[in-house]
Amino acid sequence: MVVIREYVNEMEALVARSVLEAHEIPAVVLRDDAGGMLPSMHLLYPVRLAVRTVDSAQALRILDAPFEMDASDDFVPGDDAPRGL
Secondary structure (H helix, E strand, C coil): CEEEEEECCHHHHHHHHHHHHHCCCCEEEECCCHHHCCHHHHHCCCEEEEECHHHHHHHHHHHHCCCCCCCCCCCCCCCCCCCCC
16 A cells, blocks of 8 residues: 545545545545544544555545536436425
8 A cells, every 4th residue: 555645634634535545546535633533633634545555556646636617417406306295
């Protein structure tokens, strides 16, 4: 395993991990916060994102790529609301 990124907060690291996992690259979020008891420790020890060494170059390319919406993704906010209520 190799750390490829460091983040100030856990949510950013979790989103990055989700992006990598969507591309079938296993990733791990590492944090030194006393098991969640001291979340302010992120100020001293950043949250780290690690992948297998063999996946590191591809993972960085994916995370560095600009975000582009798929043309088939025509989501409109509110479309997920239940119908007929």
